[in-house]
Amino acid sequence: MSADLSDLMLVPLDRNSPVPVLRQVYLELRRAILAGVPPPGGRLPPTRTLAARLGVARNTVVAAYEQLLAEGFIEGRVGAGSFVSRDLPDAPEPPPAAAGAPPPPAPPASRRFAGAQAHTGEYGTAPFNTGRCALDERTLQVWRVLTMRRLQRPDPAWLGYADPAGPPALRQAIARYLRTSRAVRCEPEQVVVTAGAQQAIDLMLRVLLEPGDPVWLEDPCYPAVRAALAAARARVVPVRVDAQGMDVAAGIAASPDARLAYVTPSSQYPLGVVLSMARRLDLLAWARRAGAWVLEDDYDSEFRYAGRPLASLQGIDDGGRVIYVGTFNKALFPGLRLGYAVVPWELLEPVRAARLLTDWHPAALPAGVVTDFLEEGHFAPHLRRMRQRYLASRDALAAALREHLADRLDVEVPEQGMKLLARLRPGLSDLAVSAAAARRGLIARPVSPMFLAAPPVQALMLGFSGHEPGALRWAARELAAALAGHDG
CATH class of the missing domain: 1.10.10.10 (Winged helix-like DNA-binding domain superfamily/Winged helix DNA-binding domain)
Known part of the structure; x- marks a missing residue:
């Protein structure tokens, strides 16, 4: 041989x-x-x-x-x-020194996504991590019943392709909920169901922007949206945020012809301030004059602890310039991966097409369970229970921070949301403090990297939702120990 x-x-x-x-x-x-x-x-x-x-x-x-x-x-x-096979080409000559040769470099286009995963920062269950949801036994029991009922009477349509915008029954339920709770003006046909708010935002950027288009972005800002804009090759225009929210006049001065403005008006991320009514009206007036769009990210409005939830920006928009984005991933649980966008009529068809091209349509079973959860009246009691639990966790954390760290930071107790801001006293670096906390098993997100052009604030973002009061009190003591003797 x-x-x-x-x-x-x-x-x-x-x-x-x-x-x-x-x-x-x-x-x-x-x-x-x-x-x-x-x-x-x-x-x-x-x-x-x-x-x-x-x-x-x-x-x-x-x-x-x-x-x-x-x-x-x-x-x-x-x-x-x-x-x-004779159709195979002859084996190529091996390149010299092939062993240990470096892999080929990634193409230049891939740089747009560099570091995007690090911008999310919500993995893990360690104390203070943000975006966590409590496991409510009554909600889980209802969820089990609704899921089993759906499985016992499966719909053959589950096995085929479906409407990219989502099942009509779910869109009707979402529209009814938004009209009642958030004063959103919409018809079910305007609702596009997505895999969370992040996908909804990505779809809007795909449809609205050309490379180089200017976009107003709050300064400081939600890091994942900043990364998404970089991936879309948009030109980010930082617009400072003060006690009244985004400074619309500053945005107009910097880029009056911007194509889009991204805002979190009900609870600015990360500072937590509310966009004032005067600024809301100014923003809408600018959008009408400029022919621009406003992307309203209403990510955690269900959790307001003083008074009724604030009305949406979209609800006072007479010009049809606001795209409203929300999610069930914060109100129920992140693993659900179900959000939505309320899209102006002019954008509806291209957004549906973009949804089809990126993910085709939502998964049928969880969409059906959420529909039943909304339509049968389970959502409102669930939110009441969660508000009570998160309020107790918020107050426990604020009290523990004041007890153990009053000389190192100032606590801002929010009226809405799932996290609080702890501003560090002069001389302390939030990056250094975050690293020290991580060595003790805590996730205390630094706020200074979220600033674009404005002078950064040295502060920590501390999540309290999904963490029990006792665990938060323990974590506050650990954070104090991490800061002991820390000189910034």
Whole structure:
């Protein structure tokens, strides 16, 4: 037998590997063929001979040959055996010093996504992490019942493709809820169901922006939106935020012809301030004059602890310039991955098309369960229970911080939301404090990196939702220990 075929028969097999022996034989034979051993047209060993040489069942080798034949690597000739396909090119010469050579660089376009994952920062269950939701036993019980009911009477439509905007019943339920709770003006046809607010924002950027288009962005801002704008190759125009929210006059001065303004008017991220009514009216007036759009991210409005929830910006928009984005991932649980956008009529068809191209349509089963949860009246009691729990956690955290860290930081207790801001006293760096906290198992997000052009504030963002009061009190003591003797 030729040297080439002898090499082919020395396929190394690892009997302790989790990879099945058949798969190992196939992969090694394919590797040898691609390396030109044997070359195109060369004969492979008979299956019986190769099986004996490898110490495996002949059926194993036969199955590996059949897979190679189906994929076009080899061809069979009746009465002659199996041969490497003549359609394969000759094996290329290996590059010099191939071993240890660096991998090829990523294309320049990929740089738009560099670091985007780090901007989210909401993984893990450690104390103070943001975006956490409490597990409510009554809600989970209802969820189990609704899910089992859906599974016991499955709809054949679940198995096929569906409307990119989401099931009509869910869109009707969302529109009814938003009209009642947030004073949003919409018809069910304007609702587009998405995999959370982030996908809704991404869809809007895809539809609205060309590379280089100017976009107003709150300064400081939600880091994930900043990353999404970078990926969309938009030109970010930082607009400072003060006690009244985004400074609209500053935005007009910086870029009067901006294509889009992104705002969090009910609870500015990360500072928590509310966009004043005067600024809201100024923003809407500018959008009408400039032919611009306003993207309203209403990410946690369900959790307001003093008075009724604030009305939406979209609800006072007479010009149809506001795109309203919300989510169930904060109100129920992040793993649900269900959000929505209320889209002006002029944008509806391109947004539906973009939804189809990126994800086609929402998953049918969770969409159906959420529909039942809304329509049967379970959502409002769930929110009342969550507000009570989160209020208790907020107050416990604020009290513990004041008890243990009154000399190191100032606590801002929010009237809405799932996190609070702790401003550090002069001389302390939020980056350094965050790192010290991480060494003690805490996730205290620094706020200064969220600033774009405005002078950064040294502060920590501390989540309290989804964390029990006792755990938060313990975490406050740990944070104090992390800061003990810290000189910034």
